[in-house]
Amino acid sequence: MKKIATFGLLVLSAAIVFVSCDDKRNKPGKIYMPDMTYSRAYETYAERDSAMFTNDATNKGGKIFYNNIPVSGTIKRGELFPYTLPNDSNGYKMSAMVKNPIESMTEAEMKESARLYNINCAICHGEKAAGNGPIATAGKIGGIANLTLDSYVKMADGTMFHSIQYGKNSMGSYASQLDRKQRWMIIKYIRTLQPKAVVETAKADTTKKI
């Protein structure tokens, strides 16, 4: 009897030693001091306690109103003023009159614009803006603009901004990914990728010489 008990104990301890949990992919694992690991204070993306917070401004019911959105009509210090033209065909027409607030860029700013362009735009429009980014050449999204075409060379900065702000055809709005200054900077950068209306300048030059 004693023998069996010793043997059983041995097997049991061996089992405990060798066997570990199997489906741990879905579990974060054990922790000590959970109040240190999982923040008591509010953290980004954490769900708010619905007993204390509400995102319904009209019916607070004694709760704290919070909806992650800045108070309307406020801007960050040093930020460009908001773009006010509405997202309709009239606004699109009027956008041609909006001037690019950035007149010239330093080399560092140009580099930064190129970087932002390559992250956000080149995936479709291509590194050289010829409408041949990886998504375009793989045929996943159709109708991607070749920004080196004459019609885009002639397009006003403001109209480009309007399209980036609100999206156009298959393109979505980039207002959440690029702030206003970055958008204007990228437009300036696109201008450096575009051909300078070749024929006309050539003609202009010849007349000057003569």
Add this chain to the structure above:
Amino acid sequence: MSLYRIFINKALTGLLLVVLLATSNISFAADGEALFKANCSNCHKPDADYTGPALKGWSDREPNKEWLYKWVANPAQMIASDAYAKQLFEKWKPTVMTAFANLKKDEIDAIMKYVDDYTPPVATAQAGGTAAGSDSGGEDNTLLFGILTLTLALVAFILLQVNGNLRKLTDDKEGVNRGEPVPFYRNKMYLMIGVLVLFTIGGYNTVSGAIELGRMKDYQPDQPIYYSHKVHAGTNQISCLYCHGSAQDSKHSGIPSVNVCMNCHMAIKEYKGEPIIKEDGKTLDANAEIQKLYSYAGWNSEKNEYNPDNNKDGVPDGAHAIPWVRIHNLPDHVYFNHSQHVKVGKQNCQTCHGNIQEMPVVKQFSNLSMGWCINCHRESKVDFYNKETKEGNKFYSIYEKFHTDIKNHKLDSVTVEKIGGTECQKCHY
């Protein structure tokens, strides 16, 4: 004299123009494929509908060749005046074809000839798909070695028993009486070895388990949408910062809001790549996952527009945030800032997060332990400012001592540790 110069100038510019026009004609003439790819392929495919209609068989549909020339030159005007053009617009609206007034008639002819002669290339994707599956040579060999060890131990044990029996037999033959042999489970030698082995393995497991407490390496939870980083960041080469742009500007590397997904998925409605095999071995219904995204975004994929916002909460009706499961979590007493590492330190995302572009479901790659942080801070070099070449991060120009040390060749580079990267209060305060 000046008259002469003007004449030469005129002749030269004239010659230049002639050469320019001539070369442009040569390079474009009759090369339908190149013209098609340069001008049309963004919206048209020869044999399938895309943003615009398939171009093959155009001559059966369109009134005549003259109509085509006029249409290409100015589609908007044709829609206003021509009945067939209006009909086309109704079918494909709101997209209107871009005008290509610069295309000449013979160029359009060349494009149309290319389109009519087009035959789709024979699919070679099959070969690529099977090749990927066989590449699994570097698997985990622990199980194999374990079985091998156990077998060897068993063989050794049996041999020892056999040895004992044989000795007993020879003893019997020679008439030596050693008494009854001790059975193996009461043999002190065996018991001792057994206890030692158990103690070592148990101790190792206990200690490493205690160290791993609170570390979540390899945590790979199922997410509400089967979002494959392998498809997006790998196959489609989308930059990490396209979606996680706030890693450049803030403490957190943000999770993209649904509108960022919709930037592409307004147009990409179905998955056409290689089949995705899930962790449990089943094939994923990727189109169902895209439909899940549409329901989170409040997008009506049939009407191709967002649901109206009737309840005035600022988002389309039915839209709500995707409850992604958080994977990486640092304890509350650690401060970590993404922008410092991504923008200033110029670290690749993969340094800490592993080859995300090869992970169908993301798992935690690093253990995010303090030793791991410190190790990197000791080894990584900062982009130290070089006063002579004016290269590097100008902030570091204030470190006078290091500058003189580098000048006197006492130092060749400056690590994060040297500028205080291992001080406690950098991360704990």
